[in-house]
Amino acid sequence: MKKWLEVEHISKTFYKKNNWFKKKQYEGGIKDISFAASESIIGILGESGSGKTTLVKVIAGIEKSDKTSGRIRFMDTKETTKNHVSLIFQDYTTAINPEFTIEEALLESLEPIKNKAEALEKIISMLERVGLSEKYLSNKATNLSGGQIQRVCIARSLLSDANVLIFDEAFSSLDLLTTDRLLDLLLQLKQEFDLHYIFVTHNLKLATYFCEEVIFLKEGQMVEAITTQELMSTTSSYVQELIDAQV
Numbered sequence: 563m564k565k566w567l568e569v570e571h572i573s574k575t576f577y578k579k580n581n582w583f584k585k586k587q588y589e590g591g592i593k594d595i596s597f598a599a600s601e602s603i604i605g606i607l608g609e610s611g612s613g614k615t616t617l618v619k620v621i622a623g624i625e626k627s628d629k630t631s632g633r634i635r636f637m638d639t640k641e642t643t644k645n646h647v648s649l650i651f652q653d654y655t656t657a658i659n660p661e662f663t664i665e666e667a668l669l670e671s672l673e674p675i676k677n678k679a680e681a682l683e684k685i686i687s688m689l690e691r692v693g694l695s696e697k698y699l700s701n702k703a704t705n706l707s708g709g710q711i712q713r714v715c716i717a718r719s720l721l722s723d724a725n726v727l728i729f730d731e732a733f734s735s736l737d738l739l740t741t742d743r744l745l746d747l748l749l750q751l752k753q754e755f756d757l758h759y760i761f762v763t764h765n766l767k768l769a770t771y772f773c774e775e776v777i778f779l780k781e782g783q784m785v786e787a788i789t790t791q792e793l794m795s796t797t798s799s800y801v802q803e804l805i806d807a808q809v
């Protein structure tokens with residue numbers, strides 16, 4: 563299978579700023595992470611504080627990697643579009659400006675807008691595609707459920723032409739049924755829009771069900787990159803420990 567993402571020797575170091583007598587002090591981050599993704603749904607797993615969010619922020623270009631770092635390469639994606647990577651976070655309460663209606667929030671993703679009627683039509687058809695009807699346009703995000711807001715976030719990503727969607731624990735606080743429906747939707751959208759997903763989670767069961775390939779982080783370092791099919795034959799004692807802990 564063809565690679566679509568290459569992460570080469572990526573490090574991100576955080577430094578304490580208020581410590582003048584010791585030079586910069588290490589606080590966490592990620593260290594020398596390399597992997598190539600060929601499957602279209604990649605999972606990133608690891609305990610809290612292991613560097614998952616830092617890694618996906620660097621992949622999405624929100625956070626800069628260290629100067630001495632290697633590089634991130636997206637192959638075969640629509641490099642010309644400005645937002646081809648879109649990050650969807652767990653905290654859906656802040657994902658959408660609470661002052662905005664859903665219409666305003668989604669219109670923003672289509673800017674600059676030449677023809678408002680056309681833009682609205684596009685928005686409505688995308689809303690319907692993610693399982694929400696036109697009637698939500700005038701709602702503010704605060705009136706929507708967590709699952710509905712995540713649907714709006716997915717619609718927004720697709721409207722802005724993203725084809726790599728990164729979910730950082732995006733469904734972690736949603737109930738099982740809502741999560742299940744969202745995963746179903748993601749599988750459909752993946753086919754329809756030819757998308758790639760990076761799925762950050764601490765839930766190994768969910769990752770095994772949804773992802774084709776998983777990366778494990780521990781204390782900022784990658785300890786395993788393995789297909790979910792091969793997971794049971796891992797040679798990493800850390801991954802084995804996580805598997806044992808979940809059964």
Ligand SMILES: Nc1ncnc2c1ncn2[C@@H]1O[C@H](COP(=O)(O)OP(=O)(O)O)[C@@H](O)[C@H]1O
Nearest residue numbers: 576589590591609610611612613614615616617
């Ligand atoms: N902006 C930051 N400044 C300083 N340290 C940070 C910052 N962001 C993350 N870290 C540290 O980097 C490590 C990894 O954090 P994070 O990527 O958020 O982990 P995870 O998402 O796996 O919980 C943690 O030790 C965290 O404290």
Ligand SMILES: [Mg+2]
Nearest residue numbers: 614615616730
């Ligand atoms: Mg995190």
